[in-house]
Amino acid sequence: MTLVQLEYFIEVAEQLNFTQAAKKFYVSQTAVTQQIKSLEKSLKIQLLNRxxxxxxxxxxxxxxxNEAKAIIERAKTAVEKTSNASAGSSGSIHIGYIKGYEKTSFSNLIFHFHEKYPNITISFHRDNAENLIEGALKGIYDIVFSLDFKSFHKLKDLKSFSIKSYPLMAVLYSSHPFAHRSSIKRYELKNETFLVMKSQLNTNSENDNQILGEYYENGFIPKVFQASTDFETLFLMVSAGMGICILPEYITRNADITKNTVIVPLEGENEKININVFCNKASSNNCLKIFAEFIENFYA
Structure with a gap:
């Protein structure tokens, strides 16, 4: 029994006409008849009354x-999967992403990618920026979505590109003198105590911080208290009047903001932060190339 015999039989069964079936395959009627007779002989069963x-x-x-159609479909699927694997559109990819970014258009990106490439298995890892970059360098993650720190661009083993910028917002306690303002200039906050996520500080160089770095670059050292590894605790501490924080708009927009906190945008066209995609240049994962191209097109 061969796939050709099955295809000939299926077509005859649907057309109930040997001549029409032969035309589809550009062969003679005799060839179709012989193949089906051979199929019946191998099965020792008569399939057609003619x-x-x-x-x-x-x-x-x-x-x-019905069984023949199922066999043909399985054969086509096997060929397609093999072809996809050879082209890199089948396999797995490990994605790392910054805390809080799951509530952005990131979820839409993943949905559409999985819809287009269902044979690529995706695993997710949520962490702070430093751990994500370290994981990319070690090959733990194929690709990471992270805040853009200057020091990351100095790592020769990484390649990166920016996908989106978000405005920076000041999170204030409700009794703060600026709580009723429509916007705030950064330097109006220079004497504040800043509450920060662990991922907002680079342990090697504080002025690499894209959120607070401007203070350091201009010779001013802000009062920084490394408050928490989660945003909920950060908001709680702000509401208690222990300090303020500056966060990307995507976090303040989607977070469950604690009572007694107020969100005020920072004033100025440069008051924004980039989300970058980072991956290891040495990666041999074909799925990574597919995903990276998909990301660039998605955010174009």
Missing amino acids: TKHHVALTPAGRVFY
Whole structure:
């Protein structure tokens, strides 16, 4: 039994006409007849009742028709999966992403990617920026979505590109003198105590911090208290009047903000932060190339 025999039989079963079936495959009617006779011989079962002017499926033929179609579909799927694997559109990819970024258009990106490439298995890892970059360098993650620190661009083993910028917002306690303002200039906050996530500070160089770095670059050292590893605790501390924080708009927009806190945008066209994609230049994962190209097109 061959796939060709099955395809010929399926077409005859659907057309109930040897001549029409032969035309589809650009072969002679005799060739189709011979292949089906050979199929019946190998099965030791008659699949078709045929006369000079009439063709009909036998009861066994009707059963075999459904099974033959299933076999052909499985064969096509096997070929497609093998082809996809060879082209890199089948496999796995490990994605790392910054805390809080799961509530942005990131979820739409993943949805559309999985819809287009269902044979690529995706695993997710949520962490702070430093751990994500370290994981990318070690090959733990194929690709990471992270805040953009200057020091990361100095790592020769990484390549990166920016996908989106978000405005920076000041999170204030409700009794703060600026709580009723429509916007705030950064330097109006220079004497504040800043509450920060662990991922907002680079342990090697504080002025690499894209959020607070401008203070350091201009010779002013802000009062910084490394408050927490989660945003909920950060908001709680702000509401208690222990300090303020500056966060990307995507976090303040989607977070469950604690009572007694107020969100005020920072004033100025440069008051924004980039989310970058980072991956290891040495990666041999074909799925990574597919995903990276998909990301660039998605955010274009």
